[in-house]
Amino acid sequence: MILNPCKRESFMVLPVAFISTISPEGIRNIAPYSCVMPVLRPLDLVCVASAKTRDTLANIRAAGEFVLNFPGTDLADKVIPTARFSPPDADEFELDGLLEKPSVQVKAPGISGCYAWMECRLAKEYEEEQYVLIMGQVVHLEVADAVYLPDGSLDLGKARPLMMTGSNRGMKYCSVRGIDKFDAFASIFPHGKDPLAGKYQE
Numbered sequence: 001m002i003l004n005p006c007k008r009e010s011f012m013v014l015p016v017a018f019i020s021t022i023s024p025e026g027i028r029n030i031a032p033y034s035c036v037m038p039v040l041r042p043l044d045l046v047c048v049a050s051a052k053t054r055d056t057l058a059n060i061r062a063a064g065e066f067v068l069n070f071p072g073t074d075l076a077d078k079v080i081p082t083a084r085f086s087p088p089d090a091d092e093f094e095l096d097g098l099l100e101k102p103s104v105q106v107k108a109p110g111i112s113g114c115y116a117w118m119e120c121r122l123a124k125e126y127e128e129e130q131y132v133l134i135m136g137q138v139v140h141l142e143v144a145d146a147v148y149l150p151d152g153s154l155d156l157g158k159a160r161p162l163m164m165t166g167s168n169r170g171m172k173y174c175s176v177r178g179i180d181k182f183d184a185f186a187s188i189f190p191h192g193k194d195p196l197a198g199k200y201q202e
């Protein structure tokens, strides 16, 4: 079946992250974002695509920082309340019944109950007529102990990352599970040595 080119997310499974920000007046804001990707291994950059009409974008530009919060499927009911239009002076933590997880490096608070948090500083932005690409530098990265395995990977069964695919009428929520297959990064390289291996020791 040939699809309309705008229907990319009907088969690209995307993460659902909540971006929390704080306005210059100190108002806390939350919005779900799915157009989120890391920029290359082993960099500390993430790229977020934002429409221009977002309080999130205005707050990121004003404060130069934001938090990407990664929810499990148990927070699926918070997606629409946080996505709905709310006036810029509404505190979305209060409005949507979410609690703060204090941040370490940025003023904007994280969201309690998520399984991972990326505190970011605005590194660069790329603006076009219809969108802005926000490049964030991760300045503090944290994951709940209970969902982190000794090999440095996520326990998918415990975290149950909230994800979605698009359909003609909306978002179909889902999660992911492992397939009991593993490949070492080293296996990509001719001499079986991962040149970036040293970067991953905590």
Ligand SMILES: Cc1cc2nc3c(=O)[nH]c(=O)nc-3n(C[C@H](O)[C@H](O)[C@H](O)COP(=O)(O)O)c2cc1C
Residues within 6 Å of the ligand: 016, 029, 030, 031, 032, 033, 034, 035, 036, 049, 050, 051, 053, 054, 055, 056, 057, 079, 080, 082, 083, 084, 085, 086, 164, 171
């Ligand atoms: C699952 C989901 C994913 C979304 N992803 C994005 C996104 O990547 N970029 C974007 O600009 N808006 C996205 N939106 C829309 C915003 O969350 C929505 O417009 C929200 O009201 C923006 O809030 P704000 O004005 O407080 O920033 C998404 C909405 C949903 C429900």
